[in-house]
Amino acid sequence: SQQGEEDPQALSIQEGENATMNCSYKTSINNLQWYRQNSGRGLVHLILIRSNEREKHSGRLRVTLDTSKKSSSLLITASRAADTASYFCATPPRDRRALTFGSGTRLQVQP
């Protein structure tokens, strides 16, 4: 059961530009998480935003959450070539105790 869907599926930008990825989900949540995956590696947790929060920052990352629209966005400012990776949103559905992941956004940052 797919809960989150990221948009766009792929994004290519130049180093120094900002990258914005969006996530839409279907059911009510108590939090939403963003993860990063380098090619062929495991996922790494980036940030968690709770349902009562609207915005959260961590370094060059900015996450917003709009529960009325069931959507979230991840903004990476001043991107670097090392930001090249896939980014996934994840939510804990209420019907079970396991995170459900979207299909991801593949970000390519050109040096």
Next chain:
Amino acid sequence: DGGITQSPKYLFRKEGQNVTLSCEQNLNHDAMYWYRQDPGQGLRLIYYSQIVNDFQKGDIAEGYSVSREKKESFPLTVTSAQKNPTAFYLCASGESGATGELFFGEGSRLTVL
């Protein structure tokens, strides 16, 4: 160092053979998970366990089996009943309840020859 370890990193299997993927964590987490990832795709949940000696099926459990005899270990067996087992398998652990952060291993890539 605390973390989660998967082995082997690469595995080749002939059709009709069972294979077991190892997942060990020393983070003292109650919950452990197995996900499957196909090329260019997201993660799909195979099995998860919230406590020792208990586990639940995820979305794609057919052809897979697990055990949770120890808190630290959650091995996944890919059986011959799994029709398309070639994939990247990811193990994760976290606090019970799945509302917090998950910690992932580096994955095991299984190829069926």
